[in-house]
Amino acid sequence: MNQDPFKKETYLGMKLDEDHVEVPDFPMNPKMKRWDRLVNVLASPAKNPVEPVISTTTGFLVLKVAPILAGTALTFIQLIFFL
Amino acid sequence: MNLIEREDQLMIAFQNGDDTALEKIYTLLKPSLYSFVYRYTRDEQLSIDLVQDSFMKLHRYKQYYDPNKGKLKSYLFQTAYRLMITKLNRRKKWRSFLPFLTPIEKGEIDHADRLTIRDAVARLPDKQRAVILLFYYHDMTQEDIAEILDIPKGTVKSRLHKAIQSLKDELGGEFHESGSI
Incomplete structure (x- = not known):
């Protein structure tokens, strides 16, 4: 298999040629420091991690009830240990 | 002299103290290196960071390049590939701990x-x-x-x-x- 496998795959080659990349103009030395890069990552738009939960009625209900249940449990734990 | 030989000659000149040679190497290899990283990650800012990091590494460790062991282009692509894999793995790990860092992706096809x-x-x-x-x-x-x-x-x-x-x-x-x- 030393020959070019794309010789037989002309259509695939044609499709691959359709993907052009625009190379932006940027200097060799980074202007952004490590800290700026971290801030960039933290500040970029992110998806809502609880979205799959709130999309269903049960999930939404659990999300509403869970803090109340957790709060009640914490209250009981405090009552048991500190009273 | 073909392009690959020219890149290698420029790198030898850079190793011998000609700092302008690195600028020429950057002009020659930046487009292909960026295209490779961008086609792999589809993230423009990450690709720019990786190309810059690769050239910074080439600058810092210029003495490690040995023209007898391989072409400069392969050496630089290897550096960029390793940096990219490390960065992508680190990103994946952070995102599993902190899911709210996951960026909004384009909808499923x-x-x-x-x-x-x-x-x-x-x-x-x-x-x-x-x-x-x-x-x-x-x-x-x-x-x-x-x-x-x-x-x-x-x-x-x-x-x-x-x-x-x-x-x-x-x-x-x-x-x-x-x-x-």
């Missing part, structure tokens, strides 16, 4: 829509994607790819074969249509 070659390449397994990008877009030999990815030549051959097959399967409908013309 609607099956009714035609799959573009860009989508098909993006859906390839990481290892196959690297091989096909280096082979097709950068005219790398199987030996060069083996060196860059640090895998045996036989593995390059099999990954290339699998990648071509996967792309043909992904673009299946279009292949059948083109065959009927």
Whole structure:
């Protein structure tokens, strides 16, 4: 298999040629420091991690009830240990 | 003197103290290095960071490059590939701990829509994607790819074969249509 496998795959080659990349103009030395890069990552738009939960009625209900249940449990734990 | 020999000569000049040679290497190799990283990650800012980091590394450790061991282009692509894999793995790890850092991705491809070659390449397994990008877009030999990815030549051959097959399967409908013309 030393020959070019794309010789037989002309259509695939044609499709691959359709993907052009625009190379932006940027200097060799980074202007952004490590800290700026971290801030960039933290500040970029992110998806809502609880979205799959709130999309269903049960999930939404659990999300509403869970803090109340957790709060009640914490209250009981405090009552048991500190009273 | 062909382009590859010119790049290697420039690197030797840079190792001997000619700092302007690095600028010339950057002008020659930046477009192909950026294209490779961008086609792999599809993230413009990350690609820019990785190209800059690769050249910074080349600048800092210039004495480690040995022209007898391989071409400068392969050496630089290897550096960029390793940096990219490290960065992507680190990103994946952080995102598993902190899911709110996961950026908004483009919607899933609607099956009714035609799959573009860009989508098909993006859906390839990481290892196959690297091989096909280096082979097709950068005219790398199987030996060069083996060196860059640090895998045996036989593995390059099999990954290339699998990648071509996967792309043909992904673009299946279009292949059948083109065959009927």
